[in-house]
Amino acid sequence: DAKTTQPTSMDCAEGRAANLPCNHSTISGNEYVYWYRQIHSQGPQYIIHGLKNNETNEMASLIITEDRKSSTLILPHATLRDTAVYYCIVRSRNLFFGTGTRLTVIP
Amino acid sequence: DTGVSQNPRHKITKRGQNVTFRCDPISEHNRLYWYRQTLGQGPEFLTYFQNEAQLEKSRLLSDRFSAERPKGSFSTLEIQRTEQGDSAMYLCASSLFSTDYNEQFFGPGTRLTVL
Numbered sequence: 001d002a003k004t005t006q007p008t009s010m011d012c013a014e015g016r017a018a019n020l021p022c023n024h025s026t027i028s029g030n031e032y033v034y035w036y037r038q039i040h041s042q043g044p045q046y047i048i049h050g051l052k053n054n055e056t057n058e059m060a061s062l063i064i065t066e067d068r069k070s071s072t073l074i075l076p077h078a079t080l081r082d083t084a085v086y087y088c089i090v091r092s093r094n095l096f097f098g099t100g101t102r103l104t105v106i107p
Numbered sequence: 108d109t110g111v112s113q114n115p116r117h118k119i120t121k122r123g124q125n126v127t128f129r130c131d132p133i134s135e136h137n138r139l140y141w142y143r144q145t146l147g148q149g150p151e152f153l154t155y156f157q158n159e160a161q162l163e164k165s166r167l168l169s170d171r172f173s174a175e176r177p178k179g180s181f182s183t184l185e186i187q188r189t190e191q192g193d194s195a196m197y198l199c200a201s202s203l204f205s206t207d208y209n210e211q212f213f214g215p216g217t218r219l220t221v222l
Contacts, residue, residue, distance in 0.1 A: 034210075043111075043198050043213030044150060087149055094140070094163065095211060097149030 004088045009102040012082075018075040020101050022088030025069040031091060033064060035073045037084040038100070044087065047073065078105045109133060111214035113199050119220045120189055127185045128217045132201030139182050140211060141174055142198040143167065150198050156182060157204060189221045 005023040012018040024033065032051050036044040048055055048062045050071070055062045061074040075082055087100040112131045120126050132139050138157050142150035153172070154164045158179035168174075171189075176182040186193055196218050200211040 038149075043200070043215055044211075045213070046210045049210070085149075094152050094155060095150075096152065097142075099147070099149055 004090055004098055006086075006088050006098065006101045008099070009104070011104050011106055012075075012078045014080060014105050014107050015077055018078040018082065018103060018105070020073040020075075020086050020088075020103065021070065022072070023070045024088070024090045027068050027090050033062065033068075033071050034089040034091070034095065035060070035062065036087045036089065036095075036097070037082075038087070039081075039084045044097070047086075078103075080105050080107065111199055111201055111212050113197075113214040113217050115217060116215065117218050117220075119222065121222050122191060123188055125185065125187045126189055126219065127183050128197055128199075128219075130182045130184070130199030130201075130214060132181070132199070133212055134180075136201035136203050136212070137179070138202045138204050138211075139176055140200040140202070141182070141184050142200065144196040144198055144216070145194075153184075186219075189219075191221045194219055194221045 032049050034049040035047040038044045048057055048060050050062045050064050064071045083105045085100040085102050087097045089095050114129045118126055140155040141153040143153055144150040152165050153168050154174050156176040159176050171187045174184045196216040198213055198216045200213045202211045
């Protein structure tokens with residue numbers, strides 16, 4: 001399974017876009033990139049996934065580089081409720097969570 | 108509420124006792140997963156079922172751990188002879204199997220404290 005590298009923590013001002021990077025240089029051709037987040041004391045929550053193309057849903061956008069070795073999760077207008085740990089996961093079958101990025105949205 | 112539910116939410120036990128947790132997945136989901144999460148770490152995969160068949164077990168799942176999903180609906184995770192190192196949040200997730208991707212829906216977890 002491909003390993004991912006994420007910054008330990010990030011801050012973002014409320015209302016601004018939060019851009020969370022992830023490196024996955026050993027990703028193989030059939031592995032998807034998933035993003036989950038975990039708000040304190042809750043179970044993880046699915047955000048978005050992608051294979052090759054950029055993806056957008058009501059929560060976020062996912063930008064995957066052409067070589068698929070890195071990706072960026074974009075929360076377009078961060079709110080205080082987006083404060084959470086964000087996990088970038090690359091796996092073809094089961095999910096392997098690392099330690100994620102702790103995003104703090106600042107008022 | 109039609110999400111994944113877990114019971115109990117909290118369990119405190121003494122070292123050496125057996126504990127059992129229950130997970131009720133989303134009703135139409137045929138896959139069910141168990142994870143363990145310790146403080147400051149992301150969830151770690153333990154095992155998963157497709158319907159009633161247990162298809163994969165992590166090396167983290169020692170002989171003291173056993174999971175069942177007898178009718179392909181709810182699942183139980185039992186830990187025998189608990190140790191202090193078993194203290195963690197135990198998370199259950201379910202999904203509808205697809206060859207395309209694997210969106211898992213997580214429950215709130217059961218927090219185990221072994222004294």
